[in-house]
Amino acid sequence: MSNNEIVQKLWNLCDVLRDDGINYSDYVTELVLLLFIKMEHENAQSGVMAGHKLPEGARWPDIAKLSGLNLLNYYRETLLDLSKSTDPLLAAIYADAQTRLKEPRHLEQLIRSIDAIDWFSAQRDGLGDLYEGLLEKNATETKSGAGQYFTPRPLIDSIVALIDPQPGETVQDPAAGTAGFLIAADAYIKARTDNLYDLKESQRSFQRNQAFIGMELVPGTRRLALMNCLLHGMEGDEAGVVHLGNTLGNAGTELPKTHIILSNPPFGTAKGGGGPTRDDFTFTTSNKQLAFVQHIYRHLKDGGRAAVVLPDNVLFESGVGAEIRRDLMDKCRLHTILRLPTGIFYAQGVKTNVLFFDKVSDNSEAATQEVWVYDLRANMPRFGKRTPLTRTHFADFETAYSAATRTDQGEQGRFRRFSREWIKERGDSLDIAWLKDDNAEDAADLPEPAVLAQEAVTELEGALAELQALLRELGEEVVE
Template sequence: MNQNDIVQKLWNLCDVLRDDGINYSDYVAELVQLLFIKMEHENQASGILAEHKLPEYARWATLSGLSGLNLLNHYKETLLKLSRSTDPLIAAIYADAQTSLKEARHLEQLIKSLDSIDWFSAAKDGLGDLYEGLLEKNANETKSGAGQYFTPRPLIDSIIALVKPQPGETIQDPAAGTAGFLIAADSYIKARTDQLYDLTEKQRTFQRTRAYLGMELVGGTRRLALMNCLLHGMEGDAEGVVHLGNTLGSAGSALPKADIVLSNPPFGTAKGGGGPTRDDLTYATSNKQLAFLQHIVRGLKDGGRAAVVLPDNVLFEAGVGADIRRDLMDKCNLHTILRLPTGIFYAQGVKTNVLFFQKISQAATGSTKAVWVYDLRANMPKFGKRTPLTREHFSAFEAAYGDDANGRSARKDEGESGRFRSFSREAVKARGDSLDISWLKDDNAEDAADLPEPAVLAREAVDELSAALSELEAILADLGEPA
């Protein structure tokens, strides 16, 4: 069995969960609670783990030795005990964990099915990568918005190859999701250090426990991230690699500065009191991406580098949006923008970009002299199940970007018929500091039949109107007028 076969077999187990009345969107959350126990057992049996991280009552051998109501009751009690574990990482992984399984025979079926998988084949590719595959399957298959926090792996791998993380650097993701960026950075470094064996013991300890830090707002997503990191050999501090908290609140302001920030902040406008509560951001905004962008600039060390996935509205939004872009180009060298193909995230209507920049200093001005824009959107195929996004789609961009992580390689402006062009800071200023720059005629431009679903268009319109209303209210407040 190859990894794809095993991922499909795991996904098929969701049929068992459905038979027990478990909602489609809860499949993976339910499955991974049990799967993690099995994978921990396999890691220990194969020698990857020196010792069990789970107590005796929560080990696979204990569960697989029970049946009927004894099994179901023991499993429910196990989840409760793990959530109260004295090990802070295990307690975090199983915080609020519970099973919705009602019939013992379904739990028995899951255990027998997991035992029937060829785990030797799975271990050859890494159990962590297998787990990643299941998360990716969930993001691609479900309609629950999971794709919003699951960035396509070919895109992540391309970004990592260009940013070039190094041993000893601190790497952060303030909107960690399932920790894809952090895990890819760790894999990149391990591949170039003989799985860290080229490093000293002190350096190896740093890589395992201090190199990576993420923050995630949603508890269930953080659980997936913590399991994912542990299965990839990333321990983090006492709270794990990914901390639970609101980056746009006080928890975010307490994050230490980092050498590298890699992130795909959540889309949309904060609602229901969920907006930024930080008082250290220069510009007030209800637009989450604009707030995250400010956080990332503040959170970078001088000389640090970042790659951030952001929707088009961040590039063209007027008012406070323009102020934040000017501030970015003052404090940082915004050297490269990659215009991404449409349809690679969960909502077909979301158009996104990757901004690559290096921070000069918090007090710097005029740091950006020119912005290079690569258009990977015009005349590209429609990506989906029939045409999956692959790493090969980024090869020409990677070649044009060059070997220097901060965009200082010799580059060629390909002109109006090419995909890669340079725009001076003066030219950007003349555009009203809009970075939504395109020049290629798109022969595949959307016609009426290709437009996003009405609900997507309506949501985008509501988000933009809400952001505009919030800014107007802020102006009235500054003038001392009631909203």
């Protein structure tokens, strides 16, 4: 069986959950609580994992041998016991975990169906990859919540290849989600070091426990990330690879400076015009992406490199947006912007970009002398289930990016160079386009009205927050 076939079989088990009255949004959480126990057993049996992580009594055979009400009660107690585990990582994974299943026969059906899967085939590609496939399946089906901005795997793999993480470097994602960027960076290094066996034992230990760190605000998403990392052989520190916390709050100040930062921060504006609560940011803004940009270039080590996915409004927002872009270009060498195709994220109509930059020095001025822009948006196919985004769609960009000497392809080409002086004359706007997009004239390709309305609300909230901040500076009373 292929990985995709196994993923589809697992996804079909959601029918059982629905029959038990479990909400669509809770399918994956409910399924993975049980599935992780099975995968841990398979990894321990095959030697992929150095012994069991789960204690005796909480392993798959202990649960699978039971039936009826005894099974359901035992499973509930097992989840509770795991949440109180003395192993900090297990306690974090199963924190507040509880099943919403009410019918013992449904739990029995899930266990039988999971046992019937060809786990030998699953092991061939790695259980971590199978788990990743399930998360991606959830993203493509739900169209909302975590799936709304699920970063496509081909895009992640392309970004990681260009950033080229090396053994011994630290990699951070301050908006980790289910840890896709961190896992891809780990896989990239493992593929070039014979699964770390080319490294010394001290180096292997560093890669497993210290090389990667992330932060995630939502406990349920962090649970998925911790499971995902552990199934890929990434354990992290006592709190795991992905810590629970708000990067834009005090927790974010505790994240270390790192060699590499890869991230796709959540889109939108802080509700109610509020902004980050950190006091180490120079610029106050309610735009979450602009706040994350500040975190990222502040938490890069000198000589470090970053790639961050950002929506169009971050590139052209005036006022504080322009100030943050200016500060970024002064402190870092913003060398490349990739304009991504519309619709590759599962919220149709969202226009995004990848900014690639290197940290020069906190004290340098005008580190950015030129910016290269690759337009992968104009005249591209409409991506979706019929036309899936693949790694080959990034091949020409990767070639242009990695060329020993970059070439400006002119007004008819996709890759062009723009000087820092030219950008400054445009008010430091980085929303740069030159190709005529024939697809843009097709009304069917326009974003949904709800998407357009949300973009307008985001812009208005940002403008309102800036005006309120100005009034406060002038000592005027602000009506919220």
